[in-house]
Amino acid sequence: MSEANTHGTTAGAGSAPLTPVLTRRWLSPESWSLRTYEQLEGYTALRTALAAHPDQITELVKSAGLRGRGGAGFPSGVKWGFMPKDRSRPHYLVINADEGEPGTCKDVPLMMADPHSLIEGCVIAAYAMRANHCMIYVRGEALHCIRRLHHAVREAYEAGYLGRNILDSGFDLDVVVHAGAGAYICGEETALLDSLEGKRGQPRLKPPFPAQAGLYSCPTTVNNVETIASVPYIVNGGAEWFRSMGREKSPGPKIFSLSGHVERPGQYEAPLGTTLRELLDLAGGMKDGIPLKFWTPGGSSTPLFTADHLDVPLDFEGATEAGSMLGTTALMIFNETVSVPWAVMKWTQFYEHESCGKCTPCREGCFWMAQVLERMVAGRGTEEDIDTLLDVCDNVLGRSFCALGDGAVSPITSGIKYFREEFLALCESNRGQDNTQDRESALAGVAR
Amino acid sequence: MTEQFDYTRTEHVLDPSGPTPAEQAGSDADVFDERVRAEAGAIVERYPDSRSALLPMLHLVQSVQGCVTTEGMRFCAEQLALSTAEVNAVVTFYTMYKREPCGKYLVSVCTNTLCAAMGGDETYRALSEELGVGHEETAGTPGSEGSVTLEHAECLAACDFAPVMQVNYEYFDHQTAERALETVRALRRGEPPHPTRGAPLTDFKDTERQLAGFFDGPGAREAATASASAPETVRGAELARQEGWTAPPMPDEVDLPPVPDTK
Numbered sequence: 001m002s003e004a005n006t007h008g009t010t011a012g013a014g015s016a017p018l019t020p021v022l023t024r025r026w027l028s029p030e031s032w033s034l035r036t037y038e039q040l041e042g043y044t045a046l047r048t049a050l051a052a053h054p055d056q057i058t059e060l061v062k063s064a065g066l067r068g069r070g071g072a073g074f075p076s077g078v079k080w081g082f083m084p085k086d087r088s089r090p091h092y093l094v095i096n097a098d099e100g101e102p103g104t105c106k107d108v109p110l111m112m113a114d115p116h117s118l119i120e121g122c123v124i125a126a127y128a129m130r131a132n133h134c135m136i137y138v139r140g141e142a143l144h145c146i147r148r149l150h151h152a153v154r155e156a157y158e159a160g161y162l163g164r165n166i167l168d169s170g171f172d173l174d175v176v177v178h179a180g181a182g183a184y185i186c187g188e189e190t191a192l193l194d195s196l197e198g199k200r201g202q203p204r205l206k207p208p209f210p211a212q213a214g215l216y217s218c219p220t221t222v223n224n225v226e227t228i229a230s231v232p233y234i235v236n237g238g239a240e241w242f243r244s245m246g247r248e249k250s251p252g253p254k255i256f257s258l259s260g261h262v263e264r265p266g267q268y269e270a271p272l273g274t275t276l277r278e279l280l281d282l283a284g285g286m287k288d289g290i291p292l293k294f295w296t297p298g299g300s301s302t303p304l305f306t307a308d309h310l311d312v313p314l315d316f317e318g319a320t321e322a323g324s325m326l327g328t329t330a331l332m333i334f335n336e337t338v339s340v341p342w343a344v345m346k347w348t349q350f351y352e353h354e355s356c357g358k359c360t361p362c363r364e365g366c367f368w369m370a371q372v373l374e375r376m377v378a379g380r381g382t383e384e385d386i387d388t389l390l391d392v393c394d395n396v397l398g399r400s401f402c403a404l405g406d407g408a409v410s411p412i413t414s415g416i417k418y419f420r421e422e423f424l425a426l427c428e429s430n431r432g433q434d435n436t437q438d439r440e441s442a443l444a445g446v447a448r
Numbered sequence: 449m450t451e452q453f454d455y456t457r458t459e460h461v462l463d464p465s466g467p468t469p470a471e472q473a474g475s476d477a478d479v480f481d482e483r484v485r486a487e488a489g490a491i492v493e494r495y496p497d498s499r500s501a502l503l504p505m506l507h508l509v510q511s512v513q514g515c516v517t518t519e520g521m522r523f524c525a526e527q528l529a530l531s532t533a534e535v536n537a538v539v540t541f542y543t544m545y546k547r548e549p550c551g552k553y554l555v556s557v558c559t560n561t562l563c564a565a566m567g568g569d570e571t572y573r574a575l576s577e578e579l580g581v582g583h584e585e586t587a588g589t590p591g592s593e594g595s596v597t598l599e600h601a602e603c604l605a606a607c608d609f610a611p612v613m614q615v616n617y618e619y620f621d622h623q624t625a626e627r628a629l630e631t632v633r634a635l636r637r638g639e640p641p642h643p644t645r646g647a648p649l650t651d652f653k654d655t656e657r658q659l660a661g662f663f664d665g666p667g668a669r670e671a672a673t674a675s676a677s678a679p680e681t682v683r684g685a686e687l688a689r690q691e692g693w694t695a696p697p698m699p700d701e702v703d704l705p706p707v708p709d710t711k
Contacts, residue, residue: 016691023684112681
C-alpha cells in the first residue's frame with residue numbers, strides 16, 4: 001500500500017494508509033455536541049495555547065509546516081506572521097467556509113460532524129493573531145452547517161470558551177456565523193471580504209494583502225475551515241508529530257473527497273502524498289469496474305489528470321510537478337462513459353455563470369469559451385475552434401484580479417491536451433464546411 | 449452524454465414607477481412591522497460595521513415576503529443608511545435572493561458536471577416536465593401549501609452523494625430522476641418528506657429566517673441536533689476503525705517553540 005508513497009516521505013515505515021485526525025471524532029455519537037467534544041480531548045489545546053505567548057503559537061504552526069487547505073497551499077504560519085503585532089487597529093480572523101469549488105465536499109461534513117474543532121481552532125488562531133473578532137463565512141446553501149455552527153458557538157459561549165476573558169486568560173473573542181447568499185466567487189478571499197462588508201462579492205487587487213488592509217481595511221487573515229480545524233491537533237501533538245504524516249514540504253493529514261464513478265465515494269483522511277491508486281483501493285475501485293478516464297486532483301479549477309496519473313503523489317509539489325494543482329483534494333472521478341468535451345463545456349458554463357464581471361478577460365472570455373464549447377458539443381464545431389479556444393484561454397489566464405479565470409481555463413487546456421482527438425471527433429462531420437456565420441455569432445458575444 | 453439543453457431563464461425588470469408582480473403578491477409598508485425592524489436592528493448589532501448586516505438582512509426580508517421586492521430593498525436601505533441602488537446592486541449579484549415570490553418549497557437540483565454525469569441533468573429535466581416550469585419558476589401559487597419553485601444549482605458541496613438535490617437548502621442525496629419525482633410529488637401534496645440529512649422541512653420563509661441568523665422557530669433545538677451522519681461522510685473513518693488504522697500517537701509532552709526575538 002505504501003510503496004508508491006515512500007519517495008520523499010517523512011512518515012515512518014509503519015504509517016497507516018488512513019490517518020484519522022480531523023475525522024477521528026466523526027464516528028462518535030452526537031459528535032457535534034460540546035459534551036462529546038470535551039470527552040475526546042476537546043478544548044485542551046486551547047488551555048495550552050492561552051497559557052503561551054501568541055507568537056509561540058504562530059511559530060509552532062510555522063514549524064509544523066501546515067499549509068492552507070483551501071486550495072492555494074500557502075504556509076499558514078507565515079500568513080499569520082504577516083499580521084502586525086501592535087493593536088492600534090482591530091484585527092480580524094475570517095474563516096472561509098464558502099465551500100463551492102466543484103467537487104469539493106470536505107468542509108461541510110467537517111462542520112456538521114465536528115463544529116467545535118473549528119471553533120477551538122478559531123480561538124487559538126485569533127489569540128495568536130491578536131484578533132478579538134472572528135467571522136465564519138458559510139455559504140448560504142449549507143443551511144444545516146450554519147445551524148450546527150450557530151448551536152456550537154452558543155454552547156461555546158455558555159461554557160466560557162468564547163466571549164469575555166476566555167478561561168480566565170484575559171483574552172476576549174466574539175464569533176459571528178455569517179451566511180452567504182449564493183456566489184462561488186465569494187470563496188476567493190478578497191471577494192469574501194467585500195461580501196462580508198455587505199457588498200457585491202468582487203475580488204480586490206492585491207497588494208495590499210488582507211494582513212495590511214482586509215475587513216474594514218483592518219489587518220485580517222482569511223483561512224479555510226480544514227486549516228483552522230487542524231490547529232488544535234498541532235498544539236496538542238506538536239510540529240514533529242504533525243510532520244510524521246505526509247511529506248516534507250506538504251506535511252500532515254488531509255481529507256480526500258472521492259466522488260463520481262467509484263464504488264464507495266466519501267471522505268478519506270490520509271497523509272498528504274497518498275496517490276489516487278491507493279485511495280481507489282480504499283474506496284473499492286471504479287464503480288462497476290468501468291475503467292477510469294479522467295479525474296481532477298482538487299476541484300474543477302485544477303487541470304485534469306488521466307489514468308496515467310494514478311501514481312502521482314497527491315501533495316502540493318507532486319500535483320504541480322505532474323502538471324496540475326492539489327487544490328482542495330476534491331477527487332472527481334469519471335469513467336469511460338463520460339465525454340470530455342461535454343464535461344469541459346459544463347464546467348465552462350459554470351465559470352461563465354460565476355464570473356463576477358469585474359475583469360474583462362474573465363467575464364468575456366468565459367462567455368466566449370462557453371459559446372464555442374456549446375457549439376462543438378452540439379456537433380457544429382470545426383477543428384479551428386480548438387485553436388480559438390486555446391487562444392481565448394491564453395487571453396484569460398493570468399489576466400484578472402483573481403484566479404477564477406485561471407481556473408476556468410484549466411479544464412479546457414488540460415482536456416484538449418489529453419483528449420484532443422475527442423474534440424476533433426466532434427468536428428469530423430463539419431470538415432471542410434464553411435461555418436463562418438456560426439463563428440461570428442459566437443464571437444459577437446453579447447447576442448445571446 | 450453529449451446532450452445539452454437550455455435552462456429557461458426569467459428576465460427580471462425592475463420598474464420603480466409601478467409595482468412588480470412580486471409586490472402585488474403582498475407588500476405594503478406595514479409588511480415590515482416593528483418586530484421586523486427590531487430584528488433588523490439585532491442583525492446590525494452583530495457586526496462592528498453596520499453595512500455587514502446587509503446580506504443577512506436581505507435573508508430576513510425574504511423571510512417576510514418570500515422574495516426581495518423593491519419595498520424590501522428600500523427597507524434595508526433605510527436601516528443601513530444606504531441608497532436603494534446600492535442595495536439593488538447587491539441583491540442582483542447573489543443567486544439566493546429571489547426576485548419573484550418563491551413557493552413554499554425551493555427545489556434546487558445540482559446540474560454541475562459531476563452531478564450531471566451521475567444523473568442530475570436528467571433529474572432536472574424530469575422535474576421541469578413534471579412541474580411544467582423552468583429555472584426559478586413556481587408551480588402553484590407562491591407561498592401556498594404544495595407550491596414548488598424549481599431551480600438548477602451549481603455544486604452544492606455534497607459530491608460524494610451525487611446526484612444531489614436540496615429542498616429549502618436541506619440535502620436530499622442520491623436523487624435520481626425517479627426518486628426526485630417522488631420527493632417533488634410529495635411536496636406538491638403537502639407531505640414534505642424528511643431530508644436525507646438535516647432538519648425536517650418547514651417552508652422557504654422559515655428557511656430564510658434561519659439564514660438571517662434567527663434560530664428561534666418551533667423545533668429549532670431539535671433541528672440543530674438533527675442527524676447529519678451518512679455512510680459517505682464517515683467512510684474513511686469507518687474503514688480505519690475496521691482495519692485498526694490510526695494516526696501516529698501524540699507525544700505526552702509537547703514543547704512549544706520559544707518566543708521569537710523581536711527587534
